[in-house]
Amino acid sequence: MVVDSVAAVKSAKSYVAAPRRGPVTRILENEGWFAFFLLLPTAVLLGLFMAYPFIEGVLLALSDAKVGVPGNFVGLQNFAVLLNDSIFRIAVWNTVLYTAVTTVFKLALGLWLALLLNRHFRGKAVTRAFVLLPFIIPTVLSTFAWKWMFDPTFSVINWTLFHLGIIRTRINWLSDPGLALVSVIIVNIWRGVPFYAISLLAGLQTINPELAEAAAIDGARPWQRFRYITWPLLLPVTMVVVLFSVIQTFADFQLVYVLTGGGPANATQLFATYAYQIGVGTGLLGQGAAISLAMFPVLLVVVVVQLLYIRRVEIH
Amino acid sequence: MARVIIRNLNKKFDGVHAVKDVNLEIHDKEFVVLVGPSGCGKTTTLRMVAGLESITSGEVLIGDRVVNELPPMDRDIAMVFQNYALYPHMNVYDNMAFGLKMRGFDRVEITSRVQAAAEILGIHEQLNRKPRQLSGGQRQRVALGRAIVRHPQVFLFDEPLSNLDAKLRIQMRVEIKKIHVRLGTTAIYVTHDQVEAMTLGDRVVVMKDGVVQQVGEPLELYNEPANRFVAGFIGSPAMNFATVEMADADGALWARHEGIRIKVPEGIAGRLRRHAGENVTLGIRPEDLRVASDGDTADQSFDAVVEVIEKLGSQILLDVKVGPNTMVAAVEPTVKAKVHDHLRLALNPDRLHFFDGVSQAAI
Numbered sequence: 001m002v003v004d005s006v007a008a009v010k011s012a013k014s015y016v017a018a019p020r021r022g023p024v025t026r027i028l029e030n031e032g033w034f035a036f037f038l039l040l041p042t043a044v045l046l047g048l049f050m051a052y053p054f055i056e057g058v059l060l061a062l063s064d065a066k067v068g069v070p071g072n073f074v075g076l077q078n079f080a081v082l083l084n085d086s087i088f089r090i091a092v093w094n095t096v097l098y099t100a101v102t103t104v105f106k107l108a109l110g111l112w113l114a115l116l117l118n119r120h121f122r123g124k125a126v127t128r129a130f131v132l133l134p135f136i137i138p139t140v141l142s143t144f145a146w147k148w149m150f151d152p153t154f155s156v157i158n159w160t161l162f163h164l165g166i167i168r169t170r171i172n173w174l175s176d177p178g179l180a181l182v183s184v185i186i187v188n189i190w191r192g193v194p195f196y197a198i199s200l201l202a203g204l205q206t207i208n209p210e211l212a213e214a215a216a217i218d219g220a221r222p223w224q225r226f227r228y229i230t231w232p233l234l235l236p237v238t239m240v241v242v243l244f245s246v247i248q249t250f251a252d253f254q255l256v257y258v259l260t261g262g263g264p265a266n267a268t269q270l271f272a273t274y275a276y277q278i279g280v281g282t283g284l285l286g287q288g289a290a291i292s293l294a295m296f297p298v299l300l301v302v303v304v305v306q307l308l309y310i311r312r313v314e315i316h
Numbered sequence: 317m318a319r320v321i322i323r324n325l326n327k328k329f330d331g332v333h334a335v336k337d338v339n340l341e342i343h344d345k346e347f348v349v350l351v352g353p354s355g356c357g358k359t360t361t362l363r364m365v366a367g368l369e370s371i372t373s374g375e376v377l378i379g380d381r382v383v384n385e386l387p388p389m390d391r392d393i394a395m396v397f398q399n400y401a402l403y404p405h406m407n408v409y410d411n412m413a414f415g416l417k418m419r420g421f422d423r424v425e426i427t428s429r430v431q432a433a434a435e436i437l438g439i440h441e442q443l444n445r446k447p448r449q450l451s452g453g454q455r456q457r458v459a460l461g462r463a464i465v466r467h468p469q470v471f472l473f474d475e476p477l478s479n480l481d482a483k484l485r486i487q488m489r490v491e492i493k494k495i496h497v498r499l500g501t502t503a504i505y506v507t508h509d510q511v512e513a514m515t516l517g518d519r520v521v522v523m524k525d526g527v528v529q530q531v532g533e534p535l536e537l538y539n540e541p542a543n544r545f546v547a548g549f550i551g552s553p554a555m556n557f558a559t560v561e562m563a564d565a566d567g568a569l570w571a572r573h574e575g576i577r578i579k580v581p582e583g584i585a586g587r588l589r590r591h592a593g594e595n596v597t598l599g600i601r602p603e604d605l606r607v608a609s610d611g612d613t614a615d616q617s618f619d620a621v622v623e624v625i626e627k628l629g630s631q632i633l634l635d636v637k638v639g640p641n642t643m644v645a646a647v648e649p650t651v652k653a654k655v656h657d658h659l660r661l662a663l664n665p666d667r668l669h670f671f672d673g674v675s676q677a678a679i
Contacts, residue, residue: 210401211401214397217366218414219415221389229403
């Protein structure tokens with residue numbers, strides 16, 4: 001027995017000494033270096049594709065660069081120009097209106113759809129898949145389809161309204177300055193509702209159905225169950241969804257570019273389309289970059305406020 | 317306060333017949349426990365009483381009023397859920413007050429009722445806490461409090477203690493019983509735990525596969541089980557069963573099997589004689605077996621080989637082999653036995669149970 005244990009101690013010693021470690025292994029054994037190597041790929045990717053372009057963009061906004069002309073540092077001159085640019089002011093107002101109106105409708109319709117899809121019915125899975133379609137189809141393609149539907153001559157919408165006897169003359173959906181923004185907003189809502197619906201549905205499914213049953217027994221009517229139980233419990237998810245959506249909508253480009261190009265007479269001009277028009281269309285790279293950058297403080301405030309709110313909700 | 321009457325109640329889910337022709341009359345102030353293995357239809361029955369599940373056919377009456385078509389809120393019931401179902405975003409006070417607020421009680425009344433319930437349950441110091449800051453036992457108390465403050469006609473409990481640890485479960489079981497004695501509200505309690513059923517229920521309803529097997533007071537179920545299922549379900553450790561042949565010989569009735577030859581006592585031999593020649597199931601509770609002494613006759617005892625010994629302190633459980641059958645005997649803690657010991661077990665002849673070999677009903 002004694003001999004055995006002595007032998008065991010000896011073999012244990014030799015086992016500890018056995019593995020030979022190369023220099024790489026030794027470095028990776030150090031937690032600091034190990035963390036560094038784990039973070040490296042992400043840091044490189046973020047730096048190369050996010051931080052570097054962002055800094056380049058800021059520098060560009062502070063220069064008078066044009067296409068083919070490197071440009072010189074001009075300080076805040078580009079921003080000063082923007083302050084007196086009436087089209088820029090229209091674009092700002094349009095963007096705010098566009099974001100606000102679409103967000104309200106997308107949230108309301110998306111929530112309504114999510115509540116419907118959260119019920120049990122035949123063909124639930126298929127319906128849920130279909131709801132996602134506007135979100136899955138490339139925006140440019142679906143927007144072209146909408147462009148046809150809004151076409152004054154070939155518009156299926158006009159045709160339907162006409163044959164139902166609701167209108168007598170054709171509606172110029174995209175060429176009427178008042179209606180153009182409405183049309184663009186409608187398409188944005190159509191495209192955005194699925195994201196809200198599916199995300200909110202995922203949030204609804206994390207809420208224990210027993211809570212609704214307990215509330216029903218407690219005497220809460222359906223509206224009260226939503227108001228006092230479902231809505232407060234869904235709020236953190238809702239805030240995240242709204243946050244993502246506001247950022248995306250505020251910087252929306254493709255939809256307006258395809259439908260109206262910002263027209264007629266800048267009636268649908270947004271931050272992104274105006275930046276593109278000045279920067280790429282006109283070739284005033286510095287000026288265009290300044291317009292893009294002007295969005296940044298607004299979005300920063302939105303992100304900070306909402307993240308603070310989400311944290312508060314999660315703590316309480 | 318009200319009685320609850322369940323008439324020919326049925327529930328079918330997509331081809332599954334979960335509850336079959338349940339009939340039950342629960343008296344005013346009575347505490348009735350529905351017990352059975354999972355999937356026996358006890359929770360579905362309770363949910364139909366609550367109005368959370370639609371009724372396929374039959375009637376539910378609460379306080380002489382048919383409630384089949386009434387929504388849960390109009391049935392004047394309160395329910396305690398297995399997972400507590402506390403509103404996570406509300407503090408304890410608001411959880412308990414919610415039902416009263418929804419029913420439009422004034423603030424003073426709400427406060428006094430919540431305070432009173434919190435006092436009874438010993439959670440008055442937790443009123444400002446959120447459910448997630450509470451222990452399992454405290455959450456269960458809040459769930460009870462939410463039911464109490466409403467002063468409903470009927471309390472419904474859906475396995476309220478199954479998420480608690482064993483010690484707390486026993487403690488809360490006693491508290492629920494105390495609250496019932498104090499408030500006297502009619503209660504229907506669902507559990508899969510037969511000990512809970514026996515200790516809490518004025519009457520116990522044993523269910524299996526959607527069918528009520530027996531309704532009775534706890535000791536009635538224990539002493540006179542209606543069938544083999546109830547006999548095996550009620551009592552711990554469970555009743556021993558052996559298939560035996562009934563034989564009429566030497567002027568007496570005998571229950572025989574390999575290793576067993578028991579003379580059926582005169583008192584019940586009369587009604588069992590018509591089963592002579594048939595195979596029936598013999599049931600003996602572990603506590604009705606003991607180690608035989610010199611005074612025990614051969615026809616009231618049998619040989620056994622000890623396989624496992626479980627020392628519980630107050631008693632010893634002997635897992636023994638009797639012929640091909642395995643049995644458990646609950647014997648005095650003073651018994652000295654070792655594994656593989658051969659010993660003779662005597663039975664209490666007045667406490668034998670017999671069940672029909674086919675229908676398994678008590679005979």
